[in-house]
Amino acid sequence: MGEAPAFVVDNPLQNQDGFGSKSKGCKTTTTIGDKTFVIGGDNDESTLSVEVQIFDNPTGNWVNPIVLGTKPNICKGLSAVSLNDDRILIVKKGSTPDDCIWFLEVDTRFVREQKKIQGTDVVAWSKGARGYAEKPVVISGPSGVGKGTLISMLMKEFPSMFGFSVSHTTRAPRCMEKDGVHYHFTERSIMEKEIKDGKFLEYASVHGNLYGTSIEAVEVVTDAGKRCILDIDVQGARSVKASSLEAIFIFICPPSMEELETRLRSRGTETEEQILKRLRNAKTEMDQGNSPGIFDHILYNDNLDECYESLKKLLGLDGAAAATQRSAPQGIDLPTDHSVSKMDNKIIINCGTPELKKASKNLIVLDVSSLKGGAPGRTRGLDVYAIDSFSDGLNGINQPS
Ligand SMILES: Nc1ncnc2c1ncn2[C@@H]1O[C@H](COP(=O)(O)OP(=O)(O)OP(=O)(O)O)[C@@H](O)[C@H]1O
Numbered sequence: 001m002g003e004a005p006a007f008v009v010d011n012p013l014q015n016q017d018g019f020g021s022k023s024k025g026c027k028t029t030t031t032i033g034d035k036t037f038v039i040g041g042d043n044d045e046s047t048l049s050v051e052v053q054i055f056d057n058p059t060g061n062w063v064n065p066i067v068l069g070t071k072p073n074i075c076k077g078l079s080a081v082s083l084n085d086d087r088i089l090i091v092k093k094g095s096t097p098d099d100c101i102w103f104l105e106v107d108t109r110f111v112r113e114q115k116k117i118q119g120t121d122v123v124a125w126s127k128g129a130r131g132y133a134e135k136p137v138v139i140s141g142p143s144g145v146g147k148g149t150l151i152s153m154l155m156k157e158f159p160s161m162f163g164f165s166v167s168h169t170t171r172a173p174r175c176m177e178k179d180g181v182h183y184h185f186t187e188r189s190i191m192e193k194e195i196k197d198g199k200f201l202e203y204a205s206v207h208g209n210l211y212g213t214s215i216e217a218v219e220v221v222t223d224a225g226k227r228c229i230l231d232i233d234v235q236g237a238r239s240v241k242a243s244s245l246e247a248i249f250i251f252i253c254p255p256s257m258e259e260l261e262t263r264l265r266s267r268g269t270e271t272e273e274q275i276l277k278r279l280r281n282a283k284t285e286m287d288q289g290n291s292p293g294i295f296d297h298i299l300y301n302d303n304l305d306e307c308y309e310s311l312k313k314l315l316g317l318d319g320a321a322a323a324t325q326r327s328a329p330q331g332i333d334l335p336t337d338h339s340v341s342k343m344d345n346k347i348i349i350n351c352g353t354p355e356l357k358k359a360s361k362n363l364i365v366l367d368v369s370s371l372k373g374g375a376p377g378r379t380r381g382l383d384v385y386a387i388d389s390f391s392d393g394l395n396g397i398n399q400p401s
């Protein structure tokens with residue numbers, strides 16, 4: 001049996017603030033069912049990220065769970081609110097606007113699946129994102145069909161709008177390929193270990209090598225305020241479809257198998273043996289790509305320019321829309337000193353600071369009724385607005401200003 005830390009030793013179940021959590025320094029505790037989640041870092045700055053421990057109340061045992069997803073950095077303090085008993089909303093004090101709302105998933109579908117795979121307790125971090133960022137774009141199709149060519153055209157025309165998810169692979173680099181730009185080239189044993197550690201959103205064995213999209217690869221693009229493009233095979237697309245990423249899925253078809261072979265050969269990057277293997281696999285991929293359930297759109301890449309125009313059209317980038325360059329999603333500007341409470345689907349952050357009083361808005365409301373996505377990746381759909389409890393009264397909580 002483990003020993004509880006000083007601030008929960010008397011009674012880990014006791015609430016201090018009425019919604020299931022209490023905090024001291026950089027730590028906060030939230031009890032859901034039989035488990036108390038202790039979330040936070042030490043004040044001695046030896047810990048760089050927010051850590052999680054679980055206290056199992058019936059047995060009195062401590063558990064160090066496997067923690068998936070990018071962890072938040074430590075901050076000046078944390079508040080926690082349990083949502084639907086499957087995730088805990090964390091408000092970080094004194095953090096940057098785009099880094100102050102996080103979700104610790106403790107019993108979501110993703111976490112339950114991971115618990116089965118890992119055979120132990122698992123929790124998963126997901127950063128909160130205000131509003132609905134545009135969906136990531138998954139592009140699949142047989143080797144040589146022109147996926148990379150189309151993606152390069154898109155990134156060249158809309159550099160501030162799109163970002164490429166740089167995959168990991170165990171295949172050797174081609175002569176013009178750069179590590180960290182085209183792929184993260186890695187060893188099989190290292191990648192297998194990272195897969196086991198839950199670092200990947202999806203992975204697959206493709207043409208004899210391992211390929212995978214790390215959660216970080218997608219988050220780097222999202223953090224830059226860009227729409228993420230994934231160039232992955234059909235097996236990977238299926239895994240992403242089953243995840244909470246909520247992407248648009250596009251399958252690219254060649255005009256014929258003969259033309260596919262011509263393109264693969266003229267690219268000149270594979271040996272004869274590899275070309276034959278890729279062509280054999282192409283037949284299966286074409287069948288899977290054309291079967292219902294995964295792909296939202298199928299594009300034929302016969303004439304490259306025409307295919308590119310069709311791609312832009314289905315991404316809403318034709319005509320006037322193409323001229324609109326998107327900006328990074330807005331963050332949430334929270335003062336260091338605030339308290340947090342919960343009212344139905346709304347989290348009320350009381351900011352009794354002089355700055356906010358001057359701006360005559362002393363409450364920030366986080367509406368969590370329309371959350372989308374989640375680990376692995378971002379939790380989107382946070383609706384955030386400020387109200388003044390004195391002039392708007394509590395009715396203002398239901399009326400975004
Ligand atoms: N519509 C097209 N007509 C003729 N050639 C094309 C067309 N689209 C792409 N190509 C050429 O076909 C070759 C393969 O294209 P690309 O490398 O983009 O394929 P890919 O689908 O990304 O392949 P892989 O999955 O192996 O990475 C390249 O040499 C490219 O220039």
Ligand SMILES: Nc1nc2c(ncn2[C@@H]2O[C@H](COP(=O)(O)O)[C@@H](O)[C@H]2O)c(=O)[nH]1
Nearest residue numbers: 167168203204206211212213231232233236
């Ligand atoms: N499931 C995944 N498939 C991926 C990923 N990155 C690339 N790919 C696919 O592999 C083949 C071969 O690519 P190549 O660069 O060796 O020609 C191609 O179909 C890609 O779409 C990934 O992260 N996951």
